[in-house]
Amino acid sequence: MHLLYRVLTFVTFICLSLSASAEVKKTPDPLFQSVEILHMTITAPLTTLVRERPKDDYLPGVIQYTEAAGNAVKLDLEIRTRGHFRHQKCDYPPLLLNLKKKQTDGTIFDQQNKLKLVIHCDESERYEQIVLREYLAYRILNAVTDMSFRVRLARVKYVNSETNGGGHERYAFLIEHKNRLGARYGLEDLKVDRTTVASIQSDRLNLTSVFAFLIGNTDFSPVAGAPDDECCHNYVLFGNSIDPIIAIPYDFDQSGFVDAPYAVANERFRIRTVRQRVYRGRCVNNEYVEASLRRFRDRRDTIYKLVFEQEGLEPRVRKDIIRYIDDFYELIDDPRDVERKIIKKCI
DSSP: OOOHHHHHHHHHHHHHHHHHHHHHHHHOOOSSOOSSSEEEEEEEEEHHHHHOOOSSEEEEEEEEEEESSSSSEEEEEEOOOOOOOOHOOSSSSEEEEEEOOOHHHHSSEEEEEEEEEOSSSSSSSHHHHHHHHHHHHHHHHHHSSSSOEEEEEEEEOOOOOOOOSOEEEEEEEEEHOOOOHHOOOOOOOEOSSSGGGGBBOHHHHHHHHHHHHHHTOOOOOOSSSSTTSOOTTTEHHHHHHHSSSSSOOOOTTTTTOOOOTTTOGGGTOSSSTTTTOOOOOGGGGGGGGGHHHHHHHHHHHHHHHHHHOOTTTTTTHHHHHHHHHHHHHHHHHOOHHHHTTTTOOOO
C-alpha cells in the first residue's frame, strides 16, 4: 500500500510538472513581456558589418544594458547581417544577434539565443520613423491575435569597436524568434518547399489577410517562397502532426502603413504606390471575412491607442498613420465597400 501511494504520488508529480511546463510555454519570454523601451549599447566591429555585410560569419561584440534594479549587465554577443531587400538597399543592413544562453540565465534575455534586430536604413530621421511605423504594425497584429511575433522596442547606442569615436543612438526593435513563438503554442516551425491554402487554418489565414489589407501590404505569400527562396514569403508556417498549419506573417516594411521611401508597388496589382490597398485574401475563406472584420472593430480603440501613445513618433507621422487607419475603418464600416473591395477582390 505504501509503495502504491509512492507510485501514485510520483505519477501525479510528473503530470503536474508537465502541465506547469505547458503553461510556461504559453507565457512570453521576459524580453517580450514588457512594452517599455529597452535602452542598450551594442559594441561591435561596425565598419566591417556595414562594408562587408557578412551573412554567414559572425563577428564578436558585446551588449550592455541596466536592469530595473540598477544592476549593469554585460553579455557576449556574436553579430552578423541578415535580410534580402534591405540588406542590398540600405546603408545599414538589418542585424542578427546571437547570444550565449548560459550568460542570459536570469536576465531579461533569458531563453534567448538568436534575435533579429530591425534598425534604421540610413542616418536620416525619416528612417527612425520607419522603424517605429513597422514596430507599430507588429503591435497592431499583437492586439488582434496573440498568435503573432512579439516585438520589443529598443533605444540602441552603437559603438564601433574598430574606431575610437563615440557611438550614435537610434530606435530599433527586436523580434521574437520563431522557435520561441512556436514554443508558446507547442508548435514546430515547418520546413516545406510550398503548401496549399487548404492545408492552412482558414480563419487565422483570413485574419492575417485582413491585417495585410489594413496595413496595405501585398509583399507576402502564405503558400510559396519568392523565386529561389524557401517557403513562405514573409510568412512562417507552424504546425504539428494533427492540426491544420498556422501561418504567421512578418516583415512589413513594403506596406503602405510603413511607407518606406524604398518600398516599390508591385506592378501585377496595378497600383501606383504601396499606399493603395489591395485585398489578397483567399476566396475559399470568404465565410470568415465578417468575423475577421468584427475582430478589428472590437480592437479599434486599442489600435488607435497604440498609435496615440507611441513614443518617438513625429506629429505629422502620427497624423498620417491615423488617417491611414481611418480609411480602413471607414471602408470596413460600409457593407457596400466590404463587398466591392474585399469580398469580390479575393484571389
